[in-house]
Amino acid sequence: MFYRDLYYLSDEYDQQNYGAAINLRKPLGEHAYAEISYTIQNVTIDNIDEEASQAIKDEEGEYLQSKIDLSLVHDTRDSVYITRKGHKISGGALVSGDFLGGDVGVYGLSLEAAQYVSLPMDMIFSVEGAVRTVDTLGGGEDGVPIFERLFLGGANNLRGFDYRDVGPKDENGEPLGGKTSAYATFELSFPIIEKVRGAVFYDVGVVSGDSYDWGGDVNSDVGVGLRLFFLPTGPIRLDFGVPMQADEENDSGGKFNFNLGYRF
Template sequence: LLDDAEDAFEDYMDDNDRVPFIFTILEGAQYRIGKIQIEYGRFVKGEFQEITTKQIPEFKPIIPPEVLKSIISSEEGDVFHPNYLRNEELEDSDQEVIDDAYGSRAYIDTSVSVVQAPNLKDNTMDITFQVKEGNHFFEDNGELKWERRPIKVGLVKIEGNTKTKDFVIRRELSISPGEPFDLGKMENSRRRIEGLRLFKGVSARPEYSDRERGSTIENLVIGVRETNTGRFQIGGGLSTDSGAFAHVILSQDNFDIMRWRRPHFLQGAGQKVHLKTIAGGQLNYYELDFQEPWFMGRKLKFSTSIYSREMEYFHDKFDVEETGIRIGLERAFFGDENFRGKLRYTVEDAGLVDMKSTASTELLAEEGMNLYSVISPGLVYDTRGGGYLPNKGQRSSIDLEYSGSALGSDKEFYGIHLKSAWYFKGLGEGHVLEFLTQAKSYDSLEGGDTIPYLYRPYLGGSKNLRAYPYREVGPRGSAGDYIGGNTMMHATMEYSVPTPFQIMRLATFYDVGVLNANSYDFATGGYNDDYGFGIRLEIPFLGPVRLDYAFPLTDDGFNGGGGRFSINMGYTTSF
């Protein structure tokens, strides 16, 4: 019979190149959670031994059972999901939540196991969490005893940093020797070090040395893997605002201005230095940036930038030249890294040159170079995640600017700029909704209402109203030139979705904005708006690129027309 079956199977395979498979699935009854119990104890020879007040009258758990039940997601009567109990990919699985609760109290020796007991009669699953709160139970002359003290940090050991100096890592720690060994602070420290973007990988763990009973000291081990933090790039780009350009970028994100010895010449202190050169038909740009994240040993970011720019794309009636230096300070407020204050001081020689005689009288009056000395304090609150395209959080800021003769400036004015960008998960997997809004107004301190052209708010171009040419929205001069305004309001809403191609996303958007001639004039009657569609590309060695095609809706009768194509760098709309 077996030989006959094998012959029949071979004949069948000779005649058919595909074999049908039928899977019969018996789903059975849906199980719900029955009783949830919390047991405390110790493991003896691999077996859990529950400890109660009957064995040790003075025993009291670190976290009472009612508190543990309140913080886990499983509840009696809910549908039973095994993954909710313990899952490496779920940060909020029940066991992870319990581990974190003990870890934040410095009881790092805690372990949690789960026992499941099905009830076939009523289709429920009883769950018992067996909690070993540490090595608190011991036997002394055959008598079971109990003592409990939280673990404290002993030494903090740094491993793997062959190039980066120890203090660059240690200053990011939120936990110190002698403090309770809070696993939450340990993880926060790991994330802060990872956020430096100086290392290929970062780990943080207790050393778990062989402590004697009664010892409350445990060492913390921080492990890092060094990576190349220098960059030399020769390339090019294209913007519909400034045209095509070539660039050379030389940067080091782990710079050390004081290290002049090899093998790690000028590296290892966590400073940043960037040298950028851009050359194009309408733009020439040179900039040297330096940043010290811990100025004078304090958590105070110091930055400075020296720059020179020649720009021909601002207007067809003149060119723009700027040469200056900018110095800035920035630090977190109230112990919250998301809430930061900043102070910048800029001194620059800037102005409109090569002015054509056909320009409006308002622009002709601006011809020439002026010295600007500007101080700008600001606040920013940023809760976005990392990456090119956040899908949650916000970035909101307020910036003030003051330019006056007391600072040595040729022009006297002040202004305020409010910005807010919000990011949300969309309707499907990978969908993102962006909502951005801003308002900006400047006023003169010289008895008139004229603000220097280079500091006036503007609209139009690939970064705000995409259906309109660069800076061609708002008030117009005597010869019909767009001359900018003193008050601007703008909002953008964009929805983007992923595609089967990893490097590409599709987007649709709506832009609206108004630019008024007078200071603090927030009337919306003269608004312009548009809608459109776009492609977001992540190109290797170049970065994210935005391709948009926008159609004007409401124009001023002069800047309208058909659709307009724009291209720019970045995934998100910037302002």
């Protein structure tokens, strides 16, 4: 059971999610597993700013979402603490509709992958990326609600940009999210002292307003970072990224990003 007050998503509206979920996982050999989860949640979007665009105001209300998520994963990583070699590949699908008892009719598909290569002098090269798309289920007219749309930007993908700031925006510059996204990150990390590693990286991604559309504006960045391995809760990742390509509505200045925890 959960309650989440997602006040950090936007300065123009508030979002609260509460509900319950159940998850089942089945091993498929030594390195693979299948997973299915069912979630029922109430999503409330309120406290809309008076100066917000009509596109944001149209999202106001309460939604009852009942959804099923399916995934198939192959994971050969040697560790989640400091991953030096191996890969993780995950294909997923979600479906949400009134036939499950909710009033949000959408579906989504995703493919995520990461590869880690151990190099001399304890350097590690990694490549990560994902492609995702969402659409209305059965040609519904209500559209994909903002809480199921796709965003990029922030500590987990495009580190040279603000959180969720890459993708379609309204006339006020507020992120609206898209229906198709793709990104890739390339990183080389190296030891500095015990429990401290440095990193250099390059990120690139795109978010499009339509489903199955890969033609959005390309955004990319380069940067440097530190990896600190002092806490039992997982490594601390400190990154500073500078955009190389940015659409006209994105800030082209550098961004500092902080992240904590294992990357399961």
